[in-house]
Amino acid sequence: MNLKEQCEDLARRARAASRQLATARGDWRNRWLTGSASALESRAADIIKANSLDLAAAEQARLAPAMVDRLRLDAARIRACADGLREIAGLPDPVGRVIDSNVRPNGLHVHKVSVPLGVIFFIYESRPNVTVDAAGLCVKSGNAIILRGGKEALHTNTALHDILAGELTRAGLPADAVQLVTTVDRAAVGELLQLDKWIDLVIPRGGESLIRRVAEEAAMPVLKHYQGNCHIVVDRDADLAMAERIIVNAKCQRPGVCNAAESLLVHADIARQFLPHIADVLRRKGVELRGCPVTRELAAHAVAATEADYAAEFLDLILSVKVVANLEEAIEHISRYGSGHTEAIITGNLASAQRFTTAVDSSAVMVNASTRFNDGYEFGLGAEIGISTDKFHARGPCGLQELCSYKYIVTGDGQVRE
Amino acid sequence: MNLKEQCEDLARRARAASRQLATARGDWRNRWLTGSASALESRAADIIKANSLDLAAAEQARLAPAMVDRLRLDAARIRACADGLREIAGLPDPVGRVIDSNVRPNGLHVHKVSVPLGVIFFIYESRPNVTVDAAGLCVKSGNAIILRGGKEALHTNTALHDILAGELTRAGLPADAVQLVTTVDRAAVGELLQLDKWIDLVIPRGGESLIRRVAEEAAMPVLKHYQGNCHIVVDRDADLAMAERIIVNAKCQRPGVCNAAESLLVHADIARQFLPHIADVLRRKGVELRGCPVTRELAAHAVAATEADYAAEFLDLILSVKVVANLEEAIEHISRYGSGHTEAIITGNLASAQRFTTAVDSSAVMVNASTRFNDGYEFGLGAEIGISTDKFHARGPCGLQELCSYKYIVTGDGQVRE
Numbered sequence: 064m065n066l067k068e069q070c071e072d073l074a075r076r077a078r079a080a081s082r083q084l085a086t087a088r089g090d091w092r093n094r095w096l097t098g099s100a101s102a103l104e105s106r107a108a109d110i111i112k113a114n115s116l117d118l119a120a121a122e123q124a125r126l127a128p129a130m131v132d133r134l135r136l137d138a139a140r141i142r143a144c145a146d147g148l149r150e151i152a153g154l155p156d157p158v159g160r161v162i163d164s165n166v167r168p169n170g171l172h173v174h175k176v177s178v179p180l181g182v183i184f185f186i187y188e189s190r191p192n193v194t195v196d197a198a199g200l201c202v203k204s205g206n207a208i209i210l211r212g213g214k215e216a217l218h219t220n221t222a223l224h225d226i227l228a229g230e231l232t233r234a235g236l237p238a239d240a241v242q243l244v245t246t247v248d249r250a251a252v253g254e255l256l257q258l259d260k261w262i263d264l265v266i267p268r269g270g271e272s273l274i275r276r277v278a279e280e281a282a283m284p285v286l287k288h289y290q291g292n293c294h295i296v297v298d299r300d301a302d303l304a305m306a307e308r309i310i311v312n313a314k315c316q317r318p319g320v321c322n323a324a325e326s327l328l329v330h331a332d333i334a335r336q337f338l339p340h341i342a343d344v345l346r347r348k349g350v351e352l353r354g355c356p357v358t359r360e361l362a363a364h365a366v367a368a369t370e371a372d373y374a375a376e377f378l379d380l381i382l383s384v385k386v387v388a389n390l391e392e393a394i395e396h397i398s399r400y401g402s403g404h405t406e407a408i409i410t411g412n413l414a415s416a417q418r419f420t421t422a423v424d425s426s427a428v429m430v431n432a433s434t435r436f437n438d439g440y441e442f443g444l445g446a447e448i449g450i451s452t453d454k455f456h457a458r459g460p461c462g463l464q465e466l467c468s469y470k471y472i473v474t475g476d477g478q479v480r481e
Numbered sequence: 482m483n484l485k486e487q488c489e490d491l492a493r494r495a496r497a498a499s500r501q502l503a504t505a506r507g508d509w510r511n512r513w514l515t516g517s518a519s520a521l522e523s524r525a526a527d528i529i530k531a532n533s534l535d536l537a538a539a540e541q542a543r544l545a546p547a548m549v550d551r552l553r554l555d556a557a558r559i560r561a562c563a564d565g566l567r568e569i570a571g572l573p574d575p576v577g578r579v580i581d582s583n584v585r586p587n588g589l590h591v592h593k594v595s596v597p598l599g600v601i602f603f604i605y606e607s608r609p610n611v612t613v614d615a616a617g618l619c620v621k622s623g624n625a626i627i628l629r630g631g632k633e634a635l636h637t638n639t640a641l642h643d644i645l646a647g648e649l650t651r652a653g654l655p656a657d658a659v660q661l662v663t664t665v666d667r668a669a670v671g672e673l674l675q676l677d678k679w680i681d682l683v684i685p686r687g688g689e690s691l692i693r694r695v696a697e698e699a700a701m702p703v704l705k706h707y708q709g710n711c712h713i714v715v716d717r718d719a720d721l722a723m724a725e726r727i728i729v730n731a732k733c734q735r736p737g738v739c740n741a742a743e744s745l746l747v748h749a750d751i752a753r754q755f756l757p758h759i760a761d762v763l764r765r766k767g768v769e770l771r772g773c774p775v776t777r778e779l780a781a782h783a784v785a786a787t788e789a790d791y792a793a794e795f796l797d798l799i800l801s802v803k804v805v806a807n808l809e810e811a812i813e814h815i816s817r818y819g820s821g822h823t824e825a826i827i828t829g830n831l832a833s834a835q836r837f838t839t840a841v842d843s844s845a846v847m848v849n850a851s852t853r854f855n856d857g858y859e860f861g862l863g864a865e866i867g868i869s870t871d872k873f874h875a876r877g878p879c880g881l882q883e884l885c886s887y888k889y890i891v892t893g894d895g896q897v898r899e
Contacts, residue, residue, distance in 0.1 A: 458888060
């Protein structure tokens with residue numbers, strides 16, 4: 064088989080598996096999750112051995128130490144993967160849920176029922192624990208998954224996939240429900256992205272260039288997760304101690320993640336009181352400020368912000384700052400520079416909170432809370448496969464429900480249309 | 482401005498209008514709906530005059546009489562358009578609805594709230610009443626709409642748009658919320674399909690070639706409505722009188738629509754009893770049968786079915802027929818040839834009904850009811866903008882809810898993440 068035929072064969076088998084999986088009982092899917100968890104732990108030595116090959120190659124290729132660390136799986140991390148699967152097993156079954164229903168005047172019972180999407184193509188980089196998480200979420204939601212990890216993790220992913228696929232058979236589920244693309248030929252991705260006949264959704268998780276490439280090439284829908292240029296607005300009526308606590312948390316607790324704050328907008332009426340203080344606090348935390356002229360007047364160590372700074376997702380201890388004349392200017396600024404991910408307002412004023420949450424068009428809009436809460440676990444949705452910055456199908460944290468579609472099941476006793 | 486600049490200007494204005502519309506009160510949107518309904522009626526003479534220009538051109542171009550009739554607007558049809566808008570005004574507001582909510586252990590209130598999608602590009606053919614329907618549904622759901630109708634209806638659509646846009650201003654809403662592409666240059670569609678920066682969704686409504694072209698070119702999501710190759714399965718345990726009634730309704734009541742039946746699958750155990758009779762009934766209704774060898778044995782006038790017949794959406798008084806050994810063969814056949822639109826089973830057996838509704842992956846699966854019920858009104862969703870054969874975002878009838886996205890509104894009192 065040439066590459067194209069290999070990809071078609073893989074996708075066709077995923078489709079066939081997805082049809083079986085869609086009607087498999089929830090306890091079979093859970094049995095696979097808990098069985099896989101145990102198997103990962105009992106075969107940890109095999110995984111670590113495969114992982115050591117990837118680590119050696121990464122060191123030889125002089126990958127950055129942070130990258131090498133992301134690649135590493137030790138006993139503790141394997142246990143965490145296993146616990147993740149057990150946690151997914153404990154979540155409610157997202158399949159077969161009656162989302163809505165009504166009985167029509169003619170006696171027809173109309174039920175809107177959640178069903179799996181079908182086949183999901185998941186493209187991701189480095190961290191091999193994602194292999195386990197993504198497979199767990201997809202099988203739990205009745206979807207077949209085609210995994211395409213980074214080539215630097217291929218030995219590890221192959222060992223993990225071997226265990227997961229073996230457990231599918233033991234649980235009475237089709238082994239093709241979890242498949243791994245093992246060729247390092249990048250053209251395989253391009254081939255698979257054309258197979259919308261068998262693949263229902265592609266989820267790229269990684270840098271923006273990967274996501275853009277996939278979005279451009281894919282014939283099927285793409286669940287996109289672009290950057291998070293998250294704003295915090297400190298309103299005139301803010302509790303300033305609360306504002307400080309939230310800003311420090313949103314900027315400093317984990318600056319490298321998409322729901323960290325990247326930009327601070329301060330109402331002019333409290334700027335003179337608040338900005339010198341928060342600038343000082345952030346300076347001591349090692350945060351570089353890039354501000355507008357008024358900001359620089361009030362915080363001497365702030366450097367001048369450029370247009371690019373206001374649009375940037377720094378993922379680092381850098382914060383752009385702007386003093387705004389009023390709430391409307393803050394909303395305009397967010398509409399212009401924001402990425403639709405997460406924005407927060409700190410205010411004690413009801414009208415400001417209402418105006419902000421209504422007018423700001425982002426996946427999550429927070430009032431008096433840290434932007435860092437935009438997360439599947441924190442929202443009570445359970446494990447997530449990503450945070451969507453799209454508005455179509457799923458927005459914000461994507462958990463089990465977001466990996467489902469629905470169908471209408473209509474039951475009658477002979478009704479015909481007049 | 483050249484064409485590209487014109488399209489960008491139009492899309493940018495739609496985006497600005499959509500931001501205003503998203504925060505406009507429901508009663509303003511309803512005021513526009515009822516105001517437009519009255520204006521359509523009071524300015525019926527203008528519309529009919531514009532329509533007569535399109536009709537004259539259509540007759541000169543020797544359009545088929547059925548096409549010319551679809552194009553025609555008279556006082557009664559204008560009144561129906563106006564009543565449609567009044568009906569939409571009476572539907573519940575789809576915007577700002579709390580879809581789901583929970584209070585987290587840390588006291589955060591998480592609300593999942595419906596919001597408009599933003600800007601919708603609607604491409605459609607012929608019937609000018611669709612102009613009014615689509616604008617009504619979009620504005621009611623807080624979306625701006627860009628309308629691109631067929632060039633054969635341009636005078637009529639211009640007159641209708643003129644009234645709708647004027648009423649926007651009178652209702653205190655942005656006039657750019659409803660825009661019409663008036664250039665006949667087909668390249669305008671291509672330009673607009675690239676503007677995913679400002680346009681959130683495109684809905685093509687028309688023939689399959691239009692939909693395919695749009696799906697291939699569009700940079701933004703597409704709500705697709707492909708063909709409906711709808712099946713009826715008559716199970717071994719069917720009430721045969723009910724089966725007859727439903728088959729005749731699904732095939733003959735309106736053969737030209739997407740939820741009409743195109744294929745009949747009969748369980749072998751009752752074929753000898755049922756097929757000669759139903760074949761005779763259908764013959765008398767003018768239905769041509771294209772069947773498998775067993776069908777042809779039992780119904781002498783049936784012609785031989787080809788592979789293409791089993792895959793076809795006839796939209797005509799033609800029905801493909803196959804005798805199947807059991808329910809599983811019927812499900813396999815549907816999986817192979819079906820279009821995922823609507824399938825029905827006629828059965829008195831609970832296990833058959835459950836197996837069919839679980840295993841068949843179509844937007845609507847009916848038990849003992851006509852396929853013709855797959856419709857927004859019939860499901861109690863109100864007016865619809867189309868029936869989606871996609872599984873992503875919206876499936877089946879797309880009404881006001883399906884024209885919405887959602888966002889998370891999170892309210893705290895100073896929570897930060899540990």
